[in-house]
Amino acid sequence: MLRLLRAQSVLEARLSPELGSVHGLGLNELLLLMQLGRAPLHRLRRVDLAARLNTSQSTITRMTAPLEKTGLVKRESDPRDSRVGYVALTKTGRTRVAETEITLQRMAEEIFRDRWSDKDIATLAGLLGRFTATLPGDIA
Amino acid sequence: MLRLLRAQSVLEARLSPELGSVHGLGLNELLLLMQLGRAPLHRLRRVDLAARLNTSQSTITRMTAPLEKTGLVKRESDPRDSRVGYVALTKTGRTRVAETEITLQRMAEEIFRDRWSDKDIATLAGLLGRFTATLPGDIA
DNA sequence: TTAATATACTTGCATGCGGAAGTACATTGC
DNA sequence: GCAATGTACTTCCGCATGCAAGTATATTAA
Numbered sequence: 340m341l342r343l344l345r346a347q348s349v350l351e352a353r354l355s356p357e358l359g360s361v362h363g364l365g366l367n368e369l370l371l372l373m374q375l376g377r378a379p380l381h382r383l384r385r386v387d388l389a390a391r392l393n394t395s396q397s398t399i400t401r402m403t404a405p406l407e408k409t410g411l412v413k414r415e416s417d418p419r420d421s422r423v424g425y426v427a428l429t430k431t432g433r434t435r436v437a438e439t440e441i442t443l444q445r446m447a448e449e450i451f452r453d454r455w456s457d458k459d460i461a462t463l464a465g466l467l468g469r470f471t472a473t474l475p476g477d478i479a
Numbered sequence: 480m481l482r483l484l485r486a487q488s489v490l491e492a493r494l495s496p497e498l499g500s501v502h503g504l505g506l507n508e509l510l511l512l513m514q515l516g517r518a519p520l521h522r523l524r525r526v527d528l529a530a531r532l533n534t535s536q537s538t539i540t541r542m543t544a545p546l547e548k549t550g551l552v553k554r555e556s557d558p559r560d561s562r563v564g565y566v567a568l569t570k571t572g573r574t575r576v577a578e579t580e581i582t583l584q585r586m587a588e589e590i591f592r593d594r595w596s597d598k599d600i601a602t603l604a605g606l607l608g609r610f611t612a613t614l615p616g617d618i619a
Numbered sequence: 620t621t622a623a624t625a626t627a628c629t630t631g632c633a634t635g636c637g638g639a640a641g642t643a644c645a646t647t648g649c
Numbered sequence: 650g651c652a653a654t655g656t657a658c659t660t661c662c663g664c665a666t667g668c669a670a671g672t673a674t675a676t677t678a679a
Contacts, residue, residue, distance in 0.1 A: 340490070341510070341618045343603075348533045349489035352480070367665090370481070374578035386627060393488045395667050400629055402665090419667045422627040447480050454609060463483075466603045468527050469594060473492035478481045507635090528655060535637050540659055542635090560656040564645045 355445060362439040367392075369443070371402060372411065372436045374476055375428045382415060382427035391476035395457055399426070492585060502579040507532075509583070511542060512551065512576045514616055515568045522555060522567035531616035539566070551575055 356423045364372070374391050375381055379399060383405075389396045403426050406412040411432035415425040428436070471477050494507045504512070514531050515521055525543075529536045543566050546552040551572035555565040568576070591600060611617050 340586075340590070342509070342607040342611050343483075343490055344506075345533065345614060345618070346607045347483055349610045349613065350483055353534065365665095366484075370484070370569055384627080393485065393492065397630080397668080398666060405636065420627085420675070424628070450480070459606060462602060464604075464605045466599060467482040467486045470484050470489045474485060475488065478485070505635095524657080536658065537638080537660080538636060560645070560657085562660065 343357050350450075354443070355449065356445060358439065358442065361442055364435070364436070364439055366431065368402065368406065368437070369439055371399075372406075372428065372432060373440065375426060376406070376433065377478070380427070381433065384417075384423050384425055384426045386423075387475070388426055392475065393474055402471070406432075490590075493590065497586060498579065498582065501582055504575070504576070504579055509519070509576070509579055511539075512546075512568065512572060513580065513618070514575065515566060516551070516576050517618070518565070521573065522565040524565055526563075527557075527615070528566055531614065533614055546547065546572075555594070559572060584607050 351366060357364055358364055358369060362369075371388065371392060375383060384392070384448065385396060385399045389399045392399075397459060403412055407414065410429055413427050413429050415427045417423045417425065486578075491506060498504055498509060499504055511528065511532060515523060523531070525536060525539045529539045532539075540588045544553055547554065551567055552568050553569050557563040557565065570586060608617065
């Protein structure tokens with residue numbers, strides 16, 4: 340179990356810098372945008388987004404501010420309930436996510452290429468899924 | 480692979496609060512002390528400790544300061560090389576680590592109890608080991 | 620209707636972290 | 650021996666984050 344904690348830090352240390360330098364997005368920003376990309380209408384309420392990213396609402400507020408400025412994301416309101424603010428992917432945002440996901444995919448292949456069979460990967464994903472299953476918006 | 484990132488945050492969210500409230504140690508502090516506990520003479524150079532925790536040296540400096548104050552850890556110097564500062568577990572520190580590890584063990588069992596067989600756990604540990612193998616001081 | 624409670628979000632504050640710069644010491648090459 | 654380089658550590662600064670408090674709106678109960 341302790342290995343899970345360590346493995347994450349190894350992985351993050353490897354992924355984060357390249358994503359940042361190539362696409363100007365932090366790993367967490369990418370994960371946020373990916374959640375939006377998979378949501379209906381490419382948008383989510385801020386509370387739901389926080390739950391999916393297993394983080395706090397205040398983090399969402401602060402993370403989305405710069406993304407709005409760069410135009411990857413925009414605010415939308417709910418006519419039924421004026422408390423809620425949706426975070427919605429813009430068209431620019433969608434293309435940017437797509438590009439970055441390709442890079443991520445390439446890096447994943449690079450990491451797994453050596454000693455991992457497809458079966459190993461599937462097994463790992465399955466076992467880890469038991470942890471992440473408690474979260475909404477689980478990602479394959 | 481994304482699941483690995485999510486699984487860690489789920490796990491940390493579950494472990495951290497209880498460890499803090501029961502033993503007054505953060506999860507990262509415990510991991511630090513555990514590394515010392517497994518090292519020869521119960522001590523490590525600060526650089527090596529940073530490498531084992533996959534963190535920066537400055538983090539080690541800041542984390543050890545409070546641990547020194549509470550007497551769980553003490554400084555030792557190297558007569559051969561006066562640049563190095565060892566971080567060494569005190570006797571108090573050793574008993575505290577032992578107590579806390581028991582709590583951790585209990586929590587782990589609680590988490591895995593339901594849907595996990597011993598074989599599942601072993602498989603997961605093995606697969607994750609491929610990531611952590613690059614770090615010194617890997618922990619079972 | 621109105622008061623009490625619940626929900627969605629933002630802001631202020633404190634904490635934990637990494638990186639760069641600074642200091643002290645050790646090692647290498649001449 | 651001494652200059653140049655490398656290593657161990659600390660401190661400073663900025664960034665990301667959670668929590669608690671505050672605001673605005675919605676829902677529930679009387």
